[in-house]
Amino acid sequence: MGTGILTPAHLTQAAISKIKSADIVHALVPDPLGLSTIKKLNSKLCNLAEFYYDINSDRNGENRLESYDRMVEIVLKDVFHGLKVCCIFYGHPGVYVYPSHVVIEKARKAGYKAEMLPAISAEDCLYADLGIDPGRCGSQSYEASQYLFYQHTTNTFANMILWQIGVVGDESLKRLEPSEFGLAMLADKLSNFYPQDHEVILYEASRLPIMDYRSDKIELNQLVQAKVSTITTLVVPPLSNLPINREFCEKWNIDLESLN
Ligand SMILES: C[S@@+](CC[C@H](N)C(=O)[O-])C[C@H]1O[C@@H](n2cnc3c(N)ncnc32)[C@H](O)[C@@H]1O
Structure with a gap:
């Protein structure tokens, strides 16, 4: 699930309920306010930021992609232990977020039920x-x-x-x-x-x-x-107004006057 961009204001009721009922929550949320909001809803919080790639120390893999793959492994470990896992990303969890899609795909492939909740991007x-x-x-x-x-x-x-x-x-x-x-x-x-x-x-x-x-x-x-x-x-922004496709409209007898 996602926190939206402004936490906690963008958190949906559905998301809050999932966080509260989870056995464990994994979160990759950059703002401290978002993280503390989640912690208040469920104290069993694992901060995935600790596994984020760090260019200065080459910690957590060779690049961001590798660190995301590690996060996927960490989340799936809890799923495979039979825990009810809630995984949180900022914004919409499926918009420009690689690990969320991978974790869902892998969990489903292994026979577990996994769903994504939409959020504000x-x-x-x-x-x-x-x-x-x-x-x-x-x-x-x-x-x-x-x-x-x-x-x-x-x-x-x-x-x-x-x-x-x-x-x-x-x-x-x-x-x-x-x-x-x-x-x-x-x-x-x-x-x-x-x-x-x-x-x-x-x-x-x-x-x-x-x-x-x-x-x-x-x-x-x-x-x-x-x-x-x-x-x-x-x-x-657009460079110019959208021109009408006259050839197509004429072929299908579209009233050009009605198009604005
Ligand atoms: C890894 S993506 C995460 C997007 C996020 N999941 C969402 O739903 O918006 C990061 C990119 O999202 C956009 N982004 C994230 N936060 C933003 C913000 N506060 N305002 C505008 N764009 C933002 C930027 O283009 C940024 O490089």
């Missing part, structure tokens, strides 16, 4: 804070490095949401900052489709009730110098 907060409705002109959402290194298409008529720009370009999965040329590569790729002065938004949802969200509007040509962190998400 950073993208949900983004729609609320920035007033973006994905239904208005569509939305595309990519992991930033994947957008660079693979052949994703770019739809300039729809919003683009780029996750993990705080580690963009780092294929080693070791750093907690962009690679040396990460932001430059991103600006380079985007400039194939958008003009240099196209406005983009650096977004960070609030994680504490006293904090405001971050919504810094910059031009694409300023992206290389932008201050980004591990929680920054980049929004690239």
